[in-house]
Amino acid sequence: MADVLAAFGDRLALHDGRLHVAASLGDARGSARELIGDATVAAWSDDALAGIAIAEAPPDAAEVSLIAADAGVADTGQIAFVHRAGRPRAAGLLPERQVALLQADRVVASVAEALTRLFADGVPGNVVFVAGPSRTADIEQRSIRGVHAPRALDVIVYPSP
Amino acid sequence: MHSRPRAAGTGRIFRSFREVRVQLFVTCLVDLLQPGVGERTVGLLERLGCEVAFPAGQTCCGQPAHNSGYTDDARRVAERFLDVFAATDGPIVAPFGSCVHMVRHGYPRLFADDPTRAETAAAVAERTFDLATFVVGELGHDQVGGRYPGDRDTAVAYHHECHMLRGLGSAEPPLSLLRGVTGCRLVEPEHGALCCGFGGTFALKLADVSVAMADEKLDRAMAAGARAIVSTDVGCLMHLEGRARRRGLDLRVHHLVDLLEPGGRL
């Protein structure tokens, strides 16, 4: 498990994402609050995210997107989440920064494993895999982060309760 | 073309005290435009203990017609090649990778509908080698000496023939031989594996692009400090030398065998 997590962290860093490892869900929520600071938040309504956001705002005005991820992939440094009730699309997409909470036992080694888990109850309508910030090099090959989706991604991993 | 470079040679090492009889496939470009390269090739092989035979009826491998889409014409000339060389034994050696690539990889496609010819072609192809791969892989010599003219250590850049590098997977043998030449040292230009722009009829059909590609190759060689370019493709060499002269560049151009066996004569 520790190896998979370490590999996940390395790969995430390759994409300019940052991994934080928390000792408990409580600590994870605390880390999230620190990362958010005074910024306004658009949050999903997953239980794990309860009580983190203080200053809420609609997705197209919020500075931070607070989401829960359903899987992490060590081979590629991706997080994955399924869109469903309580997880408005815009809240996971429009703000400039993104903080994602992820249960440690959902970090697996390969894309194939992640798909197996995500598809355990059938293939969902919409699954997104994210590897770090959105980016473009369309203007003279200069690399710029944060085009239409978040420019910064922090992933906070915590042990399953 | 193979995606994975094969190891040079098939591992059959001939002991130098046992004379190897080699069939020289001189290639039409060398024969007609750079016969000195043919002479130096013979000189080198003989120095290494080979007996060199020159099948007199040889003409061309047929590649120019094949690459231009005239498969019937290519086949006609390729059949001649097969008739000449199938009647021989032992390794067939050419100082030119592109022609060897045609025989090894072009002929199976050319004769796909003719099982008898295809079988002959396969048997001939199996014993056809470019000079560097033959010397290093078959005769077992990583270096064979040689000298770069002049009295200083000249920086040289090696230009790989595209068909030899990607088609035959033979990158190391010519470099190994070049490292054994005194009076020069190898420099590595950036993007050294880029095509130089000769490409056969491409050099005439898309002449402006061809020249632009030569310019990039020459500029990068000079940026790496090279005073000379070495290759085994007579077409590439004529193209690069022709452009270097037109631009008045202080850059020499040599066939590898010019350095390995400078005094080679028939």
Next chain:
Amino acid sequence: MTPRVVHPPRPEPHPEVTTNLHVAADNWAMGRARVRGTVDWEAWRDRGSEIRADAIRDLPSLLDGFAERVTAAGGQVHRAATAEEACARVVDVCRRHGATRAVKSKSMLTEEIGLNEALGGAGVGVVETDLGEYIVQALGDRPSHLLAPAVHLSAAQVAGLFGRESGREFDPADTQALVRHARAVLRERFLEAQVGITGVNLAVAESGTLVLVESEGNIRLCTALPRVHIAVMGIEKLVRDWAGAAHLMQLLPMAAHGVPAPASLSLITGPARDGDDGPEELHVVLVDDGRSALRGTEYESALHCIRCGACLYACPVYRQVGGHAYGSTYSGPIGAVLTPALEGGAQGSDELPWMSSLCGACAEACPVKIPLDAQLVALRADGARRHPRRAEAALFAAWSRLWSRPGGYRATAATAGRALAPLWGRLARAAAGGGWNARAPFPFSRWTEGRDIRAPDPEPFHARWRRRRG
């Protein structure tokens, strides 16, 4: 006729484009070196090739299965045999919804079928949301690379465009500000659009899922905010199952950018469900447009292409002339194969396979091992049959008859020198001293436009051998 071919190829070097292309190609080469150093790249290519070959071999039944599953998931499938039909289906959907504003992500297929023009003609305004495509569209230009549509443009041109759009001044060096402007403008468009139109990178037959790959986030916006999502898909994009899809989801970014994952991947199966606030309707338009005709031919493997763009970056000709020189939707080596193959040589496309020195860098770069260089040669042969060049054909016919006999070969060598001597004048006299000349007569005059030429040696090797060795 499709707009697949815009104009015949124009193989001229474009130094003003070259700088950007070289930077892009260099970045790509570094990424490729990184990948080669990290994984067993040849094994990844082998597997990639198998997966694509399997799907194309079984395409008709996989397509049927795919369509069934998309429908079972609540999506609507439209089959389009031609470009015109495909555009008509998209226009129909827009009309049914009274849509006048669409946002669109980058899709070479939609370029190929002329979708934007068809929509414009039907009163639907289309905004390209990929930054490079947005810029190209606003300038009335055409994309010049599969993945980097604006690679031929300068920051100054972009700053000028954005300045005109906004009435403000932009510093070309402040790329961040340029991107922010585009982000703000496009945000408005995403929010007001009624329809989102995308291409499809991969489609998984096993579950009827569309896989969309991106770096910028615009695809997620196109498929999240508008109420209707129309996905336009080439039928060759299919893979059989998730095992294959998982491999390709990694192979594609590795081949294109040297990284194991793209910034984001969307896996879309039907319209939004389970309370997801995404699109209420999903339409998948399956476009053939000449593709199934390539199955069973020499060019079947060109359908394996996963549109990574690697062959463009590897190509020594592309890096000198840029994408526009090919004059067709698909440029670079894959364009030089697909366009004439799909067009059957029509619209001047038989010129495209000549945009190559046959160096093989494309086949080497291809992550699914399409033998592009061999296909270029085969297309030249097809072209020689379809659109014969009589003088050239006669020359090669004479050449092959002479050179298939040693007598003929030697006679050419002997007489060429003598016959050409008067024409070559100074050249022949200079030959004895290994002389160089700056001019050569036809057919070698094109050589000497840019290069000097050396006269052939008066005594060929075979004559020398006969003289010295008997």
